[in-house]
Amino acid sequence: MRTFWFFLCLAGVMLAGCKKDEPKPKFEGPFLPSNFPQPAYDLSQNPVTEAGFALGKKLFYDPLLSRDNSIACADCHISFAAFSHPDHPTSHGIDGLFGRRNALPVQNMLWKTGFFWDGGVPNLDFVPLNAIQSPVEMDELPDQVLAKLQAHPEYPALFRDAFGSEKVTTAAFLQALSQFMAMLVSANSPYDHYVRNEPGGTLPGEALEGLAVFQQKCAGCHATDLFTDQTYRNNGILSDFTFDQGRHEISTLPDDIGKFRVPSLRNVAVTAPYMHNGKFKTLESVLDHYDAGVKDSPTLDPLLRRADGTLGIPLSAQEKSRLLAFLQTLTDEDFIRDTRFAQ
């Protein structure tokens, strides 16, 4: 009898063990951190599903999107660099051609009100079309991409799984990519744990001192926990913008010459080089620029003009080292190592 009960218990434990292993971890949509504002993207019209995210990820890593099937989104947006292009001031696209601007990180896209350095695209859904059609990036026609996907041995079934039809439509194609990009949320840096008062959320003393300097001298533009106020500003990188007029090329307004979107500083330590033209290789050189390298031009941001007529934001050596310590705390290791997002 005791043997019977023993085996019954054993069977029970085994079954329970099996049961515990069986269910796949439930798919969770994008992380919406409590220290972020409301998303700008309307998730209700394109809810992120497991199948839609998987399709979007496959598309993001697929060179089929380019004219000669050679360049994928992920070639210039690399996961370990917060989906930016490390060591490349500007990136090489199709036929080895170089673009004019430094590839931006693909992160926290749900909160952005404008995309690219000039804000030329106002809705996340239409971001990929810009890269696909750019003659120096993928140089492909969107209808050709749809035709290639439709003729592909795997994609029609993946579109059916995600959107209920094997027909590869523009909307489904763009929505899948949006679902992948929607998931790329970076908000688990040491700074986030600190600011959300989470367990272990402490920052080294020098970083805290850096945060105080940051709030005083940098947060005028790198505002909120997105670390950007999402405006367009001329930060004195150049005095002549003939080569690249920035926001002016979108708006046509004279006041916008030389203005570019204030970039987020999240993961800034792993997204070198810096600025729209990739001019600076290190964060030290960025701080030196703001301290003493700002160049004048008619649209230079007023925050970079001092009362005495000199330009820039004065930073002592100590303030710079404190700022560097703080900026390191914006690196989100969970995000850049997340296996859901990497290839």
Add this chain to the structure above:
Amino acid sequence: MEKLKLGLLALLVLTTFFTACKDDEDDELSGFADVEIEFDNRAGDASLVFGTEYTNAAGEKLTFSTFNYFVSNFVLVKADGSEYVVPKDSCYFLCKHDDPDSREVVLKNVPAGDYTSLKFMIGVDSAKSVSPASERTGVLDPATGANGMYWSWNAGYIFVKVEGTSPQAPLNPGTGENTFQYHTGLFGGYDSPTLNNLKTVSLATHHGEPAKVRRSGGPHFHLYVDVLEMFTAPTNVSVATNPTSHAGPYSKTVADNYADMITLDHVHNP
């Protein structure tokens, strides 16, 4: 009992009478019909024909090869000012000169009434221009329906696209032809302002004579769209000095010119 019978009979007669009256009224003032709008492309006094030479206000000889435009947000206005606004899901049309069917716009199920003016927009409004992919179907699909009428880098639609050749235009080394090219868009921006080239057209019927929508049928608006208007008033556009215009500041000059290119020739009532 007799009284009740009489009463019922009276009720029956009255009901029949009123129902009959209501039928007449229905035909006149209720129900729905389609309104047709024909966009008849012109070059000055002549019909526009691709490959034929015309002269613009600057005296230049122009031969057209592309003339496409978006029209949207149709509104029919009655004499008392009340409006019928065509629903958002069916108010966007892309007219292409080389696709005559695309220039026969049909507004479905317009409520019966006497309308004395027709309003619409040349272009695609800002709300639609920033709307999500799920709302960009048909002629608004950037990869298919709006192919060639969409800018991906300055995301939005090309409202009016005019292309052609002219001996006065500079040589295009790419094609070996003397070409001109005017692609006009820009809806005013989303998170920061941009140039706004949206134009509203308001066309009153002649002499206040209404366009009649009845249950039995709707009117046919015959509109003239004069491509040469893009080259004049308020500012002459010269293919010699400004042979191309895209999303730059000069597009304002082009759009201000074409704002009055569409006129009402006549209305056919049913």
